[in-house]
Amino acid sequence: MTETRIRRATAADAGTLAALAERTFRDTFAAVNTPEDMAAHAAASYGVDKQRAEIESEHIRTLVADAEDSAVAYAQLRHGHRPDCVSVDEAVELWRFYIDRDWIGHGLAQRLMEAVFAEASSMDARGLWLGVWEHNPRAIAFYRKCGFVEVGAHAFQLGADAQTDLIMQRALST
Numbered sequence: 518m519t520e521t522r523i524r525r526a527t528a529a530d531a532g533t534l535a536a537l538a539e540r541t542f543r544d545t546f547a548a549v550n551t552p553e554d555m556a557a558h559a560a561a562s563y564g565v566d567k568q569r570a571e572i573e574s575e576h577i578r579t580l581v582a583d584a585e586d587s588a589v590a591y592a593q594l595r596h597g598h599r600p601d602c603v604s605v606d607e608a609v610e611l612w613r614f615y616i617d618r619d620w621i622g623h624g625l626a627q628r629l630m631e632a633v634f635a636e637a638s639s640m641d642a643r644g645l646w647l648g649v650w651e652h653n654p655r656a657i658a659f660y661r662k663c664g665f666v667e668v669g670a671h672a673f674q675l676g677a678d679a680q681t682d683l684i685m686q687r688a689l690s691t
Contacts, residue, residue: 519584519585520584521582521583521584521589521590521620521625521628522582522583522584523580523581523582523583523628523629523632524580524581524583525578525579525580525581525636526572526579526580526581526591527572528569528572528573530568530572530579530581530588531565531566531568531569531572532565532568533581533587533588534568534572534579534581534588534591535563535564535565535567535568537581537588537589537590537591537615537617538562538563538568538591538613538615539559539562539563540617541590541591541615541616541617541618542555542558542559542562542563542615543555543559544617544618545615545653546650546675549652550675550676550678551676551678553676553677554675554676554677554678555675555676556676557675557676557677558675558676571593576595576596576597577593577594577595577596577612578593578594578595578636578640579591579592579593580592580593580594580629580632580633580636582616582620582625582628582629584620589616589617589619589620589625590615590616590617590620590625590626590629591613591614591615592611592613592614592615592629592630592632592633593611593612593613593614594609594610594611594612594633594636594637594640594642594645595609595610595612596609596610596640597610598610599646600646600669600671600684601669602668602669602684603644603646603668603669603684603686604668604686605643605644605645605646605686605687605688606643606644607641607642607643607644608642608643608644608645608646608686609637609640609642609644609645609646610645610646610647611633611637611645611646611647612647614626614629614630614633614647616629626659627663630663633645634689637689638689638690642689643688643689644686644687644688644689645665645686645687645689646668646684646685646686646687647660647665647684647685647686648671648673648682648683648684648685649682649683649685650673650680650681650682650683651670651680651681651682651683652680657683657685660685661685663687664687665685665686665687666685666686666687667683667684667685668684668685668686669683669684670682670683670684671684
């Protein structure tokens with residue numbers, strides 16, 4: 518595979534990120550959710566203006582992996598709410614973590630996760646937490662491999678469907 522570069526997103530990436538975010542979300546979940554729920558979630562989450570606002574937010578950091586001038590993966594970290602079950606103080610949420618399907622299995626996910634750890638540390642985080650759909654065993658296994666452990670669960674609204682996300686956390690090295 519072509520060499521990739523991981524970097525912080527800029528406002529100029531909003532259109533590319535909106536397309537990548539929607540495509541990777543649909544690739545991951547469309548087969549097991551209704552078209553109506555997928556459309557509602559995409560409309561609420563992945564517009565260009567929404568992505569620009571997230572990139573420019575002081576509470577969100579967005580990392581993008583590029584290959585041949587094309588975005589092929591991204592991760593977003595978010596300051597703010599921390600569920601009670603997360604025991605690591607100063608934990609930042611790994612809010613989104615997606616790899617283009619053509620890049621799955623080529624080591625990019627591990628490289629992006631290492632960049633996430635470094636970015637979280639630069640935010641003075643002492644840990645990370647995330648929500649992952651309980652019916653996504655591949656992602657759960659990857660997060661466990663990266664040192665995350667399950668500590669609880671919360672609801673995730675996908676359109677009209679209330680789903681359950683497992684909450685996982687991991688301390689960061691200091």
